Amino acid sequence: QHSTLDLCAAVITFFTVRVSDKPADVKHHYGHGKLESFSALIETILLFITCGWIIYEAGEKLFLGKTVELVGIHWGVLTMLISIAVDYSRVRVLKKAAKQHASQALEADALHFSSDVWSSSIIIAGLVCVWLGNKFNIPFLKLADPIAALGVALLVIKVSIHLAKDAIDVLLDTAPRGMKEMINKEIKEVLGVLQIADIRVRAAGAFYYIDVNIGTDPSLSHGEVHAIVHEIRERIYAKIPRCDIIISTFPAPAGEVAANGINPVIRNIIGQFTNCTNVHNIHVYEIDGKKKVTAHIELKENLTLKETHDLAHKISQAIQQTVAEIDSVNIYFECAEQVMEAEDITEARRDLVEAIRTAVNKLDINFDCHAIRLYGKDNKISSFLHCGVRGDFTVDKLEAISNNIKSYLKKNVPQLDNVHIHFEPWDSMPEGSADTGISNQESGVRIQKV
Numbered sequence: 508q509h510s511t512l513d514l515c516a517a518v519i520t521f522f523t524v525r526v527s528d529k530p531a532d533v534k535h536h537y538g539h540g541k542l543e544s545f546s547a548l549i550e551t552i553l554l555f556i557t558c559g560w561i562i563y564e565a566g567e568k569l570f571l572g573k574t575v576e577l578v579g580i581h582w583g584v585l586t587m588l589i590s591i592a593v594d595y596s597r598v599r600v601l602k603k604a605a606k607q608h609a610s611q612a613l614e615a616d617a618l619h620f621s622s623d624v625w626s627s628s629i630i631i632a633g634l635v636c637v638w639l640g641n642k643f644n645i646p647f648l649k650l651a652d653p654i655a656a657l658g659v660a661l662l663v664i665k666v667s668i669h670l671a672k673d674a675i676d677v678l679l680d681t682a683p684r685g686m687k688e689m690i691n692k693e694i695k696e697v698l699g700v701l702q703i704a705d706i707r708v709r710a711a712g713a714f715y716y717i718d719v720n721i722g723t724d725p726s727l728s729h730g731e732v733h734a735i736v737h738e739i740r741e742r743i744y745a746k747i748p749r750c751d752i753i754i755s756t757f758p759a760p761a762g763e764v765a766a767n768g769i770n771p772v773i774r775n776i777i778g779q780f781t782n783c784t785n786v787h788n789i790h791v792y793e794i795d796g797k798k799k800v801t802a803h804i805e806l807k808e809n810l811t812l813k814e815t816h817d818l819a820h821k822i823s824q825a826i827q828q829t830v831a832e833i834d835s836v837n838i839y840f841e842c843a844e845q846v847m848e849a850e851d852i853t854e855a856r857r858d859l860v861e862a863i864r865t866a867v868n869k870l871d872i873n874f875d876c877h878a879i880r881l882y883g884k885d886n887k888i889s890s891f892l893h894c895g896v897r898g899d900f901t902v903d904k905l906e907a908i909s910n911n912i913k914s915y916l917k918k919n920v921p922q923l924d925n926v927h928i929h930f931e932p933w934d935s936m937p938e939g940s941a942d943t944g945i946s947n948q949e950s951g952v953r954i955q956k957v
Contacts, residue, residue, distance in 0.1 A: 515553060519546050520613065527712050540712025544677040547614065551671040554622060558660040558667070561626065565653035565660070584634065587627045594623045608713050618670060622663045629655040680709040686747070690717065693742040698778045699723055699735040701759040701829075715750040717743065722759030724776055724829050731779055732756055759829075769830060773802060776825045782807050782818065784843055799835040800826065805843040815840050849882040849889070856881050856888075859922060863890060866919045870912065873897045875933070889925040890916070895933040905930050 523546035531538045601617035633652025640648030686708050694700055702722030709716050719739065723732050736754045743752055770789050777786045788803040810818065823836035853860060860879050867876045878893035892912075900908070913926040 519549055537711055537716060538714060540710075540714045541678060543712040544674040547674040548671060548678070550618075551667045551674065554618065554663055554667045557622065558664050561656050561660040565656040568653035569650065569657075584631055587631055591624055591627045594620045594627070598624060614670065618663075618666060622659075625659045625663065626656070629659045677710045677712075682708045683710055683715070686715070689746060690719070690743060693746060694719065694721065694739055697735060697738050697742065699727065699731070699775050700739070701772060701775060704757070713749055715747055717747070717750055717752045719752065719754045721754065721756055723756050724772075724779070724825065725758035727779060769798065769800070769833070772829060773800065773826055776829060777802070777804060777822055779825075780818065780822060782810070783822075788839075796832070797834045798830070798832045799837075800833055801837045801839065803839045803841060805841050807843050809842060810840075849884040851880065852883045852888070853879070853881045856883075859888070859920065862920050863892070863916060863923075866916055867892075867912065870915060874908075874930075887924040888922050889927065890923055892926070892928045894928060894930050896930050897933045899932075900930075 523542055527539050527542040527546075529539050598617050598620045601613050601620065605613035605617055630652070633655050636648040636651035639645065640651070687706050690706050690708065691703060694703055694706075700721050701724060704720040704722060705718070706720075707718040721735075721739070723735060727735075736756065739754055740752050743750065769791050773789055774786050777783050783804045784807055785805040786802055787805075788801070790801045792799045792801075804822075806815070819838040819840070822838055826836050827833050859881060863879055864876060874894050874896040876892050876894045878891075880891040882889050882891070896905075909928045909930075912928060916926050917923055
């Protein structure tokens with residue numbers, strides 16, 4: 508009976524794998540992948556039948572006193588050892604193929620032959636124990652075979668229940684665990700997505716069908732929305748290669764957009780303009796129920812006044828159309844970072860280092876400028892200051908102090924083109940650094956000018 512069940516399981520798997528891999532057709536719009544889950548469910552039923560037979564025979568030996576006469580045990584053990592070797596090789600190949608192709612049918616077949624390996628191994632161990640029990644008259648060893656058989660049967664039943672549950676989940680379109688959350692995380696990272704209304708996922712064999720509904724800025728063009736959809740597809744394909752994705756879009760309501768926070772909305776809108784990068788210093792002021800927004804934007808190109816004015820008008824219009832509560836938008840443009848060649852002139856311009864130190868010491872601020880570096884190119888000098896601060900300051904206060912120092916230095920040391928300041932707690936300063944005034948760094952550097 509057991510060999511007949513093995514043959515049935517192998518035949519079912521063979522035809523299932525051949526059919527399930529066929530593409531969708533006129534009658535089966537979603538392909539034939541679910542046939543794998545149906546096949547896996549049938550194979551688990553066959554495993555339950557096998558385990559039932561094992562439990563029945565073990566029960567007869569344990570409770571009804573049925574015995575088996577050992578005849579030709581050596582040839583029987585040899586045959587089962589060969590069978591174990593063959594089944595083990597099949598299990599390895601099937602498991603590898605099941606993992607590679609995400610096939611439930613192959614996984615079920617691998618489990619079926621694994622049960623053969625376990626049962627054959629237990630039978631050999633049981634026969635040896637029974638032989639020893641008869642030879643040395645040890646009653647307990649005579650029962651080792653049925654007890655071990657019961658253990659194997661219970662183990663196979665446990666694994667079969669898990670496999671059957673997975674197969675039923677696919678047949679009932681249960682969402683794969685954790686996949687919706689992973690897709691949601693990927694979509695949130697796409698610039699231009701303002702709302703995720705729904706994500707639905709279902710499996711069919713090794714394939715996944717994904718439906719997504721997202722809200723975008725109503726002011727975006729069809730081409731811009733298409734670009735957002737394309738990026739979402741690429742992100743999901745990178746995580747789930749074997750999938751079919753349907754993405755529908757809708758204009759996100761202004762109220763829903765505002766509920767998610769204005770800053771992300773503003774960044775998303777500005778990000779749609781190709782010349783803009785590094786949106787920062789976004790401030791929202793609410794006056795009499797209306798919001799006024801200011802934002803700093805770095806430009807990739809050095810635009811003219813008219814071009815920047817037109818760009819600011821388009822950005823302001825897009826923001827106000829998306830969030831109705833915003834009635835005023837002020838945009839400040841800056842040049843994006845530029846890389847220029849420079850050299851370390853700290854040692855050559857000690858006079859300038861001392862001038863900076865003197866100017867800083869005149870400021871009524873409780874800090875010490877312990878490291879000053881100068882980098883220059885074509886009569887343009889940039890200074891880098893490391894300053895230890897006594898007391899615990901917040902970022903906004905440090906920014907105010909920094910702006911104060913920069914303004915004062917540029918006024919009193921006219922040779923400076925740029926001033927960069929790094930603050931650190933006083934107690935973390937290197938010992939004796941306040942006396943050196945200059946930190947050891949290599950010359951010949953490239954400065955990113957902002």
